[in-house]
Amino acid sequence: MAAPRVIGSDAVEDARRRGRIVFEVLPGDIVTALARETAERVGIALVDGPLERPQAPRTDGAVSMRRVLYRRSPKWVAPSRAPRKARRLGKLALVGAGGVGGNVAHLAAMADIADEIALIDITPGLAAATALDLNHTSGITGARARCVGGETMELVAGAEVVVVTAGRARRPGMTRADLIDVNARVIRQAAEAIRSDAPNAIVIVVTNPLDEMTVEMLRATGFPREQVLGMAGTLDSSRFRNALAMASGVTPADVEAFTLGSHGDEMAPIPSRARIKGRPLDVFLSADQIEACVKDVITGGGQVVALKKSGSATIAPAHASIELIDHIRDARTGPVPVSIMLQGEYGIDGVVLGVPAHLGAGGLVEVEELRLTETEQVALQAAAEAIRERLGL
Structure with missing residues (x-):
């Protein structure tokens, strides 16, 4: 923390000369008695801060350049440029259809992120049920994504992005590191399928312990570092x-x-x-x-x-x-x-x-x-x- 600022009568007088009617007093500032008397005498309000300041108007760089070019030659016409548009994925695959995987699928469907969302989970019926449940919402939301679910890792085939959430979750008293051995086996199984069926996919690892499992995914897939990311x-x-x-x-x-x-x-x-x-x-x-x-x-x-x-x-x-x-x-x-x-x-x-x-x-x-x-x-x-x-x- 910086040393406290002492506000004296000189500071108040300087504010008056600048035409100010409000003087901001920040937390920790020390205001002398003479400064308070001076402020009352010259009609300046001492206000506890920090004060909300209006945002300075910002102009896009391209707009500024067009204005400059127009001033130089009013005949100049800005070239048309299509606005940048987010890319829609062809297929998003989720390895793990539990709490995180199911919520990712729901959010992705609502945001129209992909044409197809594939959910995979070893629990019989869980992924298929979640996919069907999400498809049933489309009559209300109008979501275009089609969701499929099952127990087989073959469903990752052709995915552009694979999010891996599968693995044992923590219990009270456990650290993330306590899960290394058991979840490393899950990661290796997922990596084998991703390497063979979705070799161009970007893999996002969510399984804990996250950094260690991202290393395991890199090892098991043999992918370059650009393709394997950890969500943390x-x-x-x-x-x-x-x-x-x-x-x-x-x-x-x-x-x-x-x-x-x-x-x-x-x-x-x-x-x-x-x-x-x-x-x-x-x-x-x-x-x-x-x-x-x-x-x-x-x-x-x-x-x-x-x-x-x-x-x-x-x-x-x-x-x-x-x-x-x-x-x-x-x-x-x-x-x-x-x-x-x-x-x-x-x-x-x-x-x-x-x-x-x-x-x-x-x-x-x-x-x-x-x-x-x-x-x-x-x-x-x-x-x-x-x-x-x-x-x-």
């Missing part, structure tokens, strides 16, 4: 934004924040890059409040597990998976936190870790390297070492 940072970043919004009394839409590192105890929320209403966190929150938000993110998944007693979060992970799919099909642009195999980025090599990256039709486009504080960089390195140790790398 999207979910953890959403939890971070929610925690900051709750602590500061704003809506999550007013918060920009993301979380990197592992999807576990070593995850690394990045307070230095977070913003509330475009301003640093310490304008709104104390150091203790920020630390509490960081802790809330790290324990967020465990909180859901403790309340459910059996099973883990399903709705938020489904939305996070859809966010990655939207980046892949160009419905969203810009960097998004995603777990990928690092090759020297952030000084880390040979391990899967959550980092901001740009995605496209082929999966990973590039990693965006951000300037982090020394503490945040150390946390990222610690996460990488923990994953290496758990995998025996």
